[in-house]
Amino acid sequence: MSTFGGLSVAYSGLQAARAALDVTGQNITNAGTAGYTRQSLTAIAASAPASATLFSTPGTSAGQGVTITGVSRIGDLFLDGAVRSAAAQSGYAGVQSSALTSLEQSFNEPGDNGISSQLQTFWASWQDLANRPGDPATGSVVIQNAAVVATTIATGYKAADAAWTDARSQINGLATELNSTADQVATLNRTIRQTLAAGGTANDLIDQRAQLTATIAQIAGGKVVERTDGTVDVTVGGNLLVTGTDANHVQVAGATNLVGAAGSPVLLEWTQRPGQSVGLDSGELAGALALVAPANGSGTGGPLAQTAASYNQLATALATQVNSIHNAAATTDGRTGLDFFSVAAAGPAALGLSVVATTAADIAVGTPGAGALDGSAADALSQLGVAAGSPDSIWLNVVSSVGAQAKTAIQQSTLADGALKTATSNQASVESVDLDEENMNMLTQQKSYQAAARVMTAVDDMLDTLINKTGLVGRA
Structure with a gap:
């Protein structure tokens, strides 16, 4: 040299x-x-x-x-993938946990404002009336307690309906965010490819893209495949959401209200292929879609629609069982064939439940022909709460089922959040x-x-x- x-x-x-x-x-x-x-x-x-x-x-x-x-x-591809996978599970579990916890809290169980307590008070007021047939004050208490139960059932149904509507709106928002994020990844793919081809450094752009793909994973459980030209492909549900510089979009189809969900379930589909489900199994979108699934006869449908159906079942059972005894009994002035509850023919039973009797004179309390002082029918009505298939047992099953689902969802969310923190920490130990x-x-x-x-x-x-x-x- x-x-x-x-x-x-x-x-x-x-x-x-x-x-x-x-x-x-x-x-x-x-x-x-x-x-x-x-x-x-x-x-x-x-x-x-x-x-x-x-x-x-x-x-x-x-x-x-x-x-x-x-x-x-x-960067570390393995650690980045672990973070995306954990984020997808955390997103799913978080949506489920939040919705089911709020639903369980709307029951107000146990508590004075819960349906269990109000049903017990309602049955107890029938026992009081059995001891004082025809007493205006005691009869008025029965009617008031019945109205409280009917109102609480309607309020509970509305809470489930509102939760369903919120979840449906969340799906719309998440789908829009997913499309926007996919577009941004495709745009960055183009810029990164051009920068690398020109011999430049695209590290900061790659960082931005990594954050976006993590967001996609949290929303829809996306998986990422890196290409030799610097671009990435992103798949959700086994189909390409982003490929090179192109992004595919999704859209939400199906019912926009709880009542219509049975006939037209909510569906996330590809915009370019209407009717074809995206088929998500993780991420916030999958969690929200599971929440708004329609009810079914086996009780394994979407928890929100299933709870709403249980409120309808409770209202129908309450009206049917009370009316069965009340219709065959007689008022103190001898009238028979009277219903105590009515259920509107149209719309959800939980919203159509109302009290027919307006005064103590409209309440059938005794056996026909037994006299004005007979309270045997009122006594029989007071025992409905402990009978097999009673409204109380129906409601107990609802509370137990939702409570178990909420507890499971909370545990899964806690575990998923812990896994995400661990994956993020491992990533940070190398990349930060x-x-x-x-x-x-x-x-x-x-x-x-x-x-x-x-x-x-x-x-x-x-x-x-x-x-x-x-x-x-x-x-x-």
């Missing part, structure tokens, strides 16, 4: 040290930036050029310094910026820069001696 070549070697060292300092500064500056993945300068030793001259001396060349090959992103490490790197790079500068100074001194002082020895 010539003496002037030494300057070139030292200069390449200065360039490498300065570039490494720039990368370290970028890491330190973005230490608190969400989604930022730490970067590192990549370089290789520049080998000595082969000599083809007749008088070359093998093995005497020290090389040509250092060549900067780029700035690498310290460690300020202590960066400070050590900065000191090392500073020393490297100073050392390369010293080499350049030494070579410069040698050249000064060679150029300006050679031949001066011995001159007068």
